[in-house]
Amino acid sequence: MLDTLIKGGTVIDGTGTEPFVADVGIRDGRITAVGQIDEPAQRTIDAKGLHVLPGFVDIHTHYDGQASWDETFAPSIYHGVTTVVMGNCGVGFAPVRPGDRDVLIDLMEGVEEIPGTALTEGMKWNWESFTDYGRALDAQPHSLDFMTLVPHDTLRLYVMGERAARGEPATADDIVQMQDLLRQALLDGACGLAVGSTETHRTAQGRMTPSFEVSPVELNSLAAVLKDLPYRVLQGISDFASPRGAPAEEKARFDCEYAKLEDMAKVAGRPISITWMDRVIAPQQSQWLGDASLASAAKGVDVKLQASPRGIGVFNGLDTTLNLLAAFPSYQAIAHLPAKDRAAQLRDPATRARILSEAPVSLSVEGSSVPPLADFVIQHFEQIAFTLFPLLPSADGSMDYEPLPELSFGAQAKARGVSARELMYDHLAQGDGNNLVYFPIHNYLNGSLDRVREMLMHPHVLCSLGDAGAHVGTICDASISTTMLAHWGLQRTRGEKIALPQVVQMLTQRNALHMGLSDRGVIAAGMKADINLVDFDRLALPMPEIVRDLPMGGRRMIQKSMGYVATLVSGQVVIENGHITDARPGRWTHGAKA
Template structure:
């Protein structure tokens, strides 16, 4: 038989969790036609000698809702082996939409997911009203990877309740019925799930709570019931489980998660992170998740690949100098000009003696956590590190800027000031906020290996000025399977399975995630020995000249979507075989 593509001579990790085996992979008409020793001719042969061959990665937690409207490549995720991206997470999105509410949804996405409002205003278009209309517009574009959508709680609430919804008022019985109906319609139009957010870290660009943050249990049950009405879908939830209200509030909040699971009758996933205010809360979440599953509820946790951290620098959204009036007076100037000013001895001396101002508060999307960090900077500097090339995402405390300051005999802020000026002001500081309370990733490894854990939380497309975690899929392989030196590693075949078959099955995607005849030919060919992450860098490629952190990868010989190479030798091709997936359609 004649084939379109043969991937020849690689070590196949097929996504089932079995150890790698040497085989060729044959592709015809976008599907895997054969696996084994293949002698048939092919139009294209990809040399996989010395490489591993895996299914394409399924990233279940991205925020490409905006970027998908203007960027066909969906980079950087497409450069990290991702062939299917699930967006519409955390309750924020762009549909349904009443004409005139565009700025409200822009402020919501800008505040929660830190995507510049000017980029969204110029790039999104907003040529829809219903969720189905939104899917139609997305479906008109070709992309490098396949896209999966979820209907999001916040715009749904705004559409039904208007100003009452934005103000966080309790939904009436009629409001809940209307949201349920619209959510079911969205699911029938092709959405794969529903998402909602209940964390006080998420604020709009105006510093106000997100519309659905304090929604009642009745509202959440009504929303989840749309899954039962439509007969398919998942529910994704982010919550801090009322951490600020103390440990006694936890169980009442988790009870709401169980109500969601019962009302929807479909799988629910909740974000799982370790937070400093309650460094063992994650264990309580896992205890409740285990109990829920024992009671017959389908419940999972989404876990990260490393510490959830921010990059601090003179070109990023946040850095410690922003709390000083002298810096705020110059922070809009070009980088080179700021660096010259900051190197001036008199300016430096004056700034370091100034009293800090608050960054959070009314009309500010900056969370109170930022001010809490500055108030206890000596302590938190123990978790601030120079981000080198290649970056170390599990650095020891001894490498922290706290010890840099001690060795120099200066204050922590003075040391941070000087580090930010390194490399002509392009130096980045890595600050893992979540999952690093004990200064390593041992607790995170326990979360990752829990039976109900899903690999997610990359936030691809979001937090563009502080975070660059779309590289999670690559990091899972390099750090956890190959390079980790501060604790146990994890088997490569298991890491592949977790971010291919397991994620695909959770989302109801049964045509991908495993390399087997008949399955969709979404495939990675990876030079595992050479695979590495470079340091993130600032690029100016968003609409309206916006900037973002960008981190590529080295070691991807090829990434194929439906049998077409979208990446060859770490570079994107012109192929755009990705499509919008609609639940319930072939």
């Protein structure tokens, strides 16, 4: 008898082929057959009218801390994800010496905006080596499978201590020790190495990260560890130096930084995936990176590009980390009130007139990237307001991540002959103080996602970059898989969509194969039964909400979904109609053994 029989659904199998109607049989966590199946089953799911897809593989998350207290990997579990990859951008929590735990918390809080209080309270720290970290997490129940990249920053801190924190170069002996630690972690199941050299990442105390501006010798020495091991991957960041001079100088800097990452892939003989976005402060770099990846392939070097299917930006609200009213003295006088009471106070005509008449004060705080961003936006608000949008649900209750330019505060203010700041103030003051402003900083140039579509069609692209588990007070991009499926595969009206079978393949098989996972990402006999049942007629993203469910009551944003009828991991239903079940089949998923 089968454990589960999914009957009569439309299968999009993850290989890029056209949909077909079939039954799917499951036994012992594996798919036994796809086709006409009459075998009895303990549970039969009527999938007529539903689409049957492989579980999604999210290759860029930051659940490194959350995984030690959260069994469910929320919010990814709401968006069809069945396997997550953590440790990206070179930051994480292993290996670690007991005396350096606070250093890693400071690093993660600064780089990925995860509250330090939540990390301090929630993490168990029952590990020192990277292998012990993976095994400690694996001993805990989890809904989803998870893979672990070894972070470069933690290797440096473990071997070099304060010398790494000060950014000192590694000695030859340091490098040998890092190589030994990396090799053992990779042999024991880690899926690769993540590096994170970028000027935009700082610790919560404002220091550069331990791996900022390390030598090519160190990078290549670590990459060389992968060469003779079973398949493993490299991951890096493309936040190359911001423009400071002539275009030729900018291109020279880009070429230099890209060459370091390309050399790592060449030395390792393994693929490297690099974050890829259309950066508003360096608009030429996205084209340069796409072209460079093609040139690398022509030389036999595998450079993949991690791209998001939507704008990369932040939310602003009364209760988010980025609060554009917090720079005004009269707002600061009521900032201690609950959001509902603050909103009511903001609607008071005298308060409104006073705040709108005030000059803003600086919000800059050393070590935090959000207040300086707020300062910049406030100082240039009337210009930036053309890329600030009131976040409002559509008629079906879902939100649109490709808003029309005429809906921006700037465009509305110009049409009505009022200030954009006034419109934003009134939007935030409405209701219970839960209204949000959407600010797509990158990927949304010229008021559309047309450039994003070009990036998603690149032959070396990997649909990713949601940062699930990170930047919890300003974004909720764990939902990008639903954006990819709903917006690009089904609903886009302002331009070309992407063929649905290709969309599904990008979320499943393509990412799985990049990570060396040949047992998932496809609906076929013998494959792992990681499956999504989706009602395309209801598929949508509701509005994000702010919750306080982190340890110590820490705040984060959660965006759920509509239309996912069920998600199965190893044949067990982990979420059904939006409700997380008690099933915990998730395991630490190792890199390939051969």
